[in-house]
Amino acid sequence: MKTDHLTRREFLDQTARASAGVAVAGNVIGSEPLRPGAARKRLAMVGTGGRGSSMWGTGVVKPYQDYVQFVGLCDSNRKRVEVAKGLMGVDCPTFTDFDRMIRETRPETVIVTTRDSSHDQYIVRALELGCEVITEKPMTTDESKCQRVLDAEKRYGRPIIVGFNARYSAIAEKTREYVQSGLLGPITSVDFHWYLDVQHGADYFRRWHARRENSGSLWVHKATHHFDLINWIMDTEPVEVNAYGDLRHYGRSGQKRGINCRTCPHKSDCKFHWDITKSPSAMKLYVDCESEDGYLRDACLFREEIDIWDTMTANVRYANNSIMSYSLNAFMPYEGYSMSFNGLHGRLDVRTYDRQPWTVNANAEFRLSLNFGKSEMFELKVTGADHNGADPKLKDMIFKPGVPDPLRQRAGSRAGAMSLLTGVAAYRSIEQRRPIRINDLVKF
Ligand SMILES: NC(=O)c1ccc[n+]([C@@H]2O[C@H](COP(=O)([O-])OP(=O)(O)OC[C@H]3O[C@@H](n4cnc5c(N)ncnc54)[C@H](O)[C@@H]3O)[C@@H](O)[C@H]2O)c1
Structure with a gap:
């Protein structure tokens, strides 16, 4: 995580100064009715790839515009965060530095949609900096990261919602x-x-x-x-x-391999060949952003690593x-x-x-x-x-105030x-x- 390494105290002091005179909705996401005329919840997102820009992006911006608004988007890939902003049709600022985003945009809730292995660092930092957290599944990827997340939630007393859409x-x-x-x-x-x-x-x-x-x-x-x-x-x-x-x-169990499908010498005889150039959305979100991090969305599925x-x-x-x-x-x-x-x-x-x-x-x-x-x-x-229609139901539960939960689907x-x-x-x-x-x- 690129951060300015603010201490929590410094951050809270700065935020308090910056927030003076700014009305902030006081409701906990999804659990209390919004008062008429209350401010919309301020959302920020970290990890603006496929899931972030679609389910939590375009799938939130318009459908939930009465309840929430995006105030910042962050991704380690400078180009991808710009592409996501365009796809989502929002005009909020974009960042590659998470702490800077929080400091400058003062979100109440952070949506974490990075790769699984970095969820923990953003969950913990967002809680530390005074935000609530919605994270994609899995909450994290190993036992020590899990311990850190559980300890942070207890320490800062703010809720984590896990997006178990299934x-x-x-x-x-x-x-x-x-x-x-x-x-x-x-x-x-x-x-x-x-x-x-x-x-x-x-x-x-x-x-x-x-x-x-x-x-x-x-x-x-x-x-x-x-x-x-x-x-x-x-x-x-x-x-x-x-x-x-x-x-x-x-x-390593495959017989033939290349680096990625676009450059592969086995294109014509590999049943798994996938031509990413035929997918305009994948070209925009991944291929056009390769120069920043070298991530190949069409990497060979028989690579030794x-x-x-x-x-x-x-x-x-x-x-x-x-x-x-x-x-x-x-x-x-x-x-x-x-x-x-x-x-x-x-x-x-x-x-x-x-x-x-x-x-x-x-x-x-x-x-x-x-x-x-x-x-x-x-x-x-x-x-x-x-x-199967699960994603909108999950978002109703999270973003719409006062939605009942008789099946106990909310997950923490x-x-x-x-x-x-x-x-x-x-x-x-x-x-x-x-x-x-x-x-x-x-x-x-
Ligand atoms: N619930 C579901 O049905 C469902 C479906 C798909 C994905 N997901 C989850 O959504 C998350 C994102 O998956 P995806 O398919 O969008 O992947 P993706 O590769 O399309 O997007 C991940 C994004 O995170 C960014 N990123 C990676 N490391 C980062 C870091 N350290 N700091 C900031 N940004 C970083 C990448 O640049 C990329 O834009 C994953 O946790 C995945 O498990 C859930």
């Missing part, structure tokens, strides 16, 4: 409803298997996600969603994890005495998942078989079977855009920690060849 999909909501209804009896075990296909799955290996130091691997970057869903659906927390992982298809796994299984024991068998595979012929809850009185199966469940219609098959009783099946049709740092630590425990288990207890990773 909780808001109609499929997740329906699943929770069944599990919480008690029909299945106490849940004894869960079978949960997630399939990423040769397009979506491969894309993680082209990008920064392909290095553990950036993403904590798919155990954290991707599976944090899945582990959070299980915690939320069953209303429990993980206790112990044992895992295995391999890299069988991408990275890749150190994440593409084939993963884990067993997890939970506080509610249930156990889970989980897998994540990243080069499947189709995209989707299979999630079953086994209870003392019955079983719930949930399946989706879509190529791109986040972008096309992701119909889900539900089968509810009771021991010695009926087995009934039905299909739930959900619209595909914006992660505890939920953020529990899901990411399941992934951290999984990769530590692979590294150390032993089961890892969550309580041995951080002090809550």
